[in-house]
Amino acid sequence: MSYSENPNPAAEKLLPLPRGGYLLTTSEGQIQFGSPPETIKDTMVMPAGTPQIFVLPFDHFDPSMGISMAEIEFPSYYNFFLKKRKVVVYVHPDHVDDLRTVFREAFVGPDRVDVSSEIERIEGYYVPDIKAEMEYFRGGLTVEDVVDIRKLGDEGVTHGNVRIVPTDSKGFDVWDNGKLVAKVPGSMKSQAKYDLGKTLNEAFIPPEFGITCLGPSHGFDCTQNTSGFIIWLNKMGIMVDPPVNITSWLRDSNVNPKLIDTVILTHCHADHDAGTFQKILEETKIAVYTTPTVMQSFLTKYSTLTRIPASTLMTMFNFRPVKMNVQYNIHGGLFNFYYSVHSIPTMGFYFLYRDKTFLYSSDHMSDPAVLQELHSRGVIPKERLDFLLSVPWEMDIIYHEAGIPPLHTPVSYLNSLPTEIQKKITVYHIAENDFPKETSLTLAKFGIGNTVYPDFEKHEFEDAFHILDVFSRIELFGDLPFKKSKYLLLNVKTEHFSRGDSIIRKNTPGDKFYVIVTGNVSISGVQDITEKVYGSYEYFGEASLVLGVPRGADVVAATSVTAYSLEKQAFLRLIQDTTIEDNIRRIAKMRTGESWTVIKSNRFFRNLSSAQITGLELILSPVTFEKTQILLAPGKQPEYIYLFIDGKISRRIGDGKPEYVKQGSILGDILAIREREPVRHEYRVEKPSRLYQMRVEDFMHFLDENPGVYMEVLFEGR
Secondary structure, three states, rough: OEOOOOEEEEOHEEEEEEOEEEEEOOEEEEEOOOOHHHHHHHHHHOOOOOOEEEEOOOOOOOOOOOOOOOOHHHHHHHHHOOOOEEEEEEEEEEHHHHHHHHHHHHOOOOOOOOOOHOOOOOOOOOOOOOOHHHHHHHHHOOOOHHEEEEEEEOOEEEEEEEEEEEEOOOEEEEOOOOOEEEEOOOOOOEEEOOOOOOOOOOOOOOEEEEEEEEEOHHHHHHHEEEEEEEEEOOOEEEEEOOOOOHHHHHHHHHOHHHEEEEEOOOOOOOOHHHHHHHHHHOOOEEEEEEEEEHHHHHHHHHHHHHOOOOOHHHHEEEEOOOOEOOOOOEEEEEEEEEEOOOOOOOOOEEEEOOOOEEOOOOOOOOOHHHHHHHHHOOOHHHHHHHHHHOOOOOOOEEEEEOOOOOOOOOHHHHOOOOOHHHHEEEEEEEOOOHOOOOOOEEEEOOOOOHHHHHOOOOOOOOHHHHHHHHHHHHOOOOOOOOHHHHHHHHHHHHEEEEEOOOOOOOOOOOOOOEEEEEOEEEEEOOOOOOOOOOOOOOOOOOOHHOOOOOOOEEEEEEEOOOEEEEEHHHHHHHHHOOOOHHHHHHHHHHHHHHHHHHHHHHOOOOOOOOHHHHHOOOOOOEEEOOOEEEEEEOOOOOOOEEEEEEEEEEEEEEEOOOEEOOOOOOEOHHHHOOOOOOOEEEEEEEEEEEEEEHHHHHHHHHHHHHHHHHHHHHHHOO
């Protein structure tokens, strides 16, 4: 075959997909380049349908979005089980085994499954044989039966009449019948696409108890978000199997991410775990509750996708391993977990909160006829059968998945239950078209405006609890002594502001300190800053109180705002003789327009929230170097890392030419320093320069508490 360059490839054949990646029409059919999660929802509705051929980019993970660019799980299921054909996936030779590992973890499950250590040995306990259940549902199928993973090396590959050749920019040139028909870009980014559902005009105020549906349907429904939800307990959120792009969805729904600090991960199918890693990378470190077996699958998938060791990923969140027959207190709810019946290890749970009980099935086969069949075939023993048949339908609130059997519970079974039970069941994981017309079941309705608020028993000291809880979530006040906490409760007041209300006016005397409970405030009038926006668990008004100067900015309620306030003298007495006093004075001096501008100009920090910027400002100290000198020398272990403000500083690696750093640049070999290795770079002060100085241990702690920044640093340094 001869190849003749076409100077004007048929660009119209290369279609950018709404959720990311590209689709190319060729003589061999459609070829998809890049496969972010849920792109199958883009292609299913196209005339030619979902493609059979996929070409994956060199980088299988987008650190800026926190998601996979190689999600072939759902396209493979769709092609194999519905179209009766095998997907062909071309991938760089170095990543063939990696991709096979990721797919095997989701389709076949872990190679070894022994959950005996995850069962608390109480009277009547038994250990389910999860491996036997997985093998039954797999029906003898292997990865190779479902997907054909092929190498795509530097020399390119021929598929029928189509030839695909990698370019130096990590893209692809595509030839069809000897003509260049497309130049596929090397940069492939995922794009968030979702329906917001019912929203609110104001910032969301978390309830004492509530449930917000993040998506009601499954991974093949092109009209609805994929299933997941938030349980609100004591005004804090617990995400359950967050769907992809949920962090963007919540931001657009006016929900502060700091209100959600916990994830429950039930299993590792792509429609259930894709949003978990996004949440891990979003802002501050969160807690993830799951079994060690499910966590191992999660780490296997994402360490393979990111090519970052599992041990490093584990530092980015707080793993809370759960066992069966053990109760866990999560934000005041008493949770119990159990292994459900699915094709890979999957757990459901139930909990008691105040006087209300709640059951979530997760993906699960609950039909008694199918369970009896599993028992008769010897897949599950009598003890397992009895447990699975004893569904606690007496629970007050039941969230149950539904779907295609035998991997899921048919909605027809749920619809056959007694009416009084149906009235308590909200059905998830099902398309609206498949929901029965005549039923007492409730179809989950997504959107922050459709949050469910069950009635529940009130506690006598809730107000005091929430005051202490809000202050404890602010790093400065996390170690407030008990004696000071009593003083706080005696002096704090609750204030409410409507949108547009002026809370603080610039150049007026300082009289109060504020902590935002709910809502957002706009801060303006600061030099070099157009506007700052602060949200829940952020504070303002401290500078003029501790420095004895007039107010330095205007603060206006951007939404309805509820805040806790302390009068000036009460605030000063509260922080007196504590470590808070020194830190609050430091942050008051540091919160300037210049520090905000310098931080935002750094590529790792440009997307930090105002709360994260405040945390970084807390560890910065301004320093000036007046004469020519070596600031950091290669082969040394430095005590400080720097953030460049202005002046002239050069950076040199080995014998290379010096480069001059820009405003916001970090001066320090972060990865080497973190691994306690000698730095490889030399930084030299060429002219008088101003910098912000950070102790190495303080900055490493900041990275530990902000996994998204750490991930960006890791990818930059690979």
